[in-house]
Amino acid sequence: MRRRLPGLVLVPLLLLSTAACGDEKASDSDSSSSTVAKGGLPEITAGAKFGEKPTLAKGEGKPPKDLKVEVISEGKGDPLKDGDSAKVNYLGQLWDGDKPFDNSFDRGQPFDVTIGGGGVIEGWQQALKGQKQGSRLEVSIPPELGYGDQGQGDIPPGATLVFVMDVVKATSIPKKIEGGKVVDQTDASLPKIGTETDGKEPEVTIPSDKDAPTKLVSNYVIEGDGDALKASDTVAVSYVGKLWKDGKTFDSSYKNGQPVTFPLNQVIPGWSKGLEGKKVGSRVLLVVPPDQGYGDQAQGPIPAKSTLVFAVDILAKM
Template structure:
């Protein structure tokens, strides 16, 4: 599912959940609005196969609810776990699917990290539902394509929403003293708004810093976990913000193995529910490479709220 990951500056469940069991819908149907036919595996939870699309693909996003679940309605900020199979409109072989891996893909509604067509398709749908979705290039990979997906391709997905989780808005736990004058200070507000980050006028650390600001009480994050976080990142040199999930209006979900070393090493072992100060020197971030608004050889400072793990 890395192919569906959107470009983030960070290349990037101790909660009430809606389990997939009784949430699953009891019926399945072929799409009625011209989407490719499902030729096998038509029921929720079964790996489907798709026919080629016929004629010109839809110019706009099309979403067909093949079977409606009985679970919670997904809204912005919720985390969904989705089994999927993806195919280009005029193709007859999938370019990716999660059914063979036996592991649904986690996505936060409204939080980025996947193509826009996925975000729009899942918003407002019920856990336990099976969808068939046609996504135009403008909501997928546009003129650039991606891997086996050619430029200007319309994508077709069958998507099973197997689980939904309502995430907390903030870290919650015990505040930890920030008494090192050589390190940034991070705000301790727990109202869901972005905390302040104050960078001292001091030389940047040359080694990774990973300190609790608020220590939660959840399990320790493991290296192979997928995490849902709220984060804010600023440059050490001037304190200027370069990225934030708060500005997107929703948390971000990603595998810890797929981010910069400063994150993967800095968050491993930290407890769910915590707010963590990360200071990543260049060799733990982007090194000699500039990355969007991040200049080459930058030391990066993050506040990260670990909201959940899968």
């Protein structure tokens, strides 16, 4: 599978492709008695308890026209709000289907979602907002809050989707880095990154008279004092990405006003290698040559053989 950038190229089938993230493992038990969600949602025929892999019956009759969220069991803690991160185990099925089109239970890896930060279908965002850690939900999502008239993979156009979702973990993420040691940027051959820590997108100035580095550059701009990241960590960041060639912005988490959460082992090598060992609370300059990014293949607004420049604020380790 092609590795991704946190915002530019998204993940599992509930997004655009097929990978999920996280550490916590859910039970694969189907031993619970069946239950019927309130409001006419499809029956959970086995694995009804939080943490168990569920099975779903077909929906009966016409699906709801609007988003429908039923709390099967409620957890504890503060409700999820914009900017929070959630690890979610899920099973997804078509309203009129009898087999899942995707589930994270078999992978043993909950999926990371930033509330209010985009990255997933709108039905997920609306369903998760206000829920608590430890809650199990059953949700029906109409086409306009899912994949609409386009469909996606095994999901046909105009499909109503049904999900069972377990909120495995909820984490509050700071909006910006605080403090830290500002590092002198003395190398005139490298981009200069702004050092304001007001939560706004920092300025990135790429030298127009210098050739792009051929090796990965990973330098502190502001060095925080948090934990050093490991390759297996899931992190929350704010970032902006530009092309070395013309300085154009091709991706930015700031446009949504929310950080992005992702596992280091699920991003392009320039990110996974460049951020490993860096401390939480830091701002990092990454210059990613093509062989550490997307190589000879174009990727959306990124032309083939592009050198990429990023300013990355490491907000939290999940």
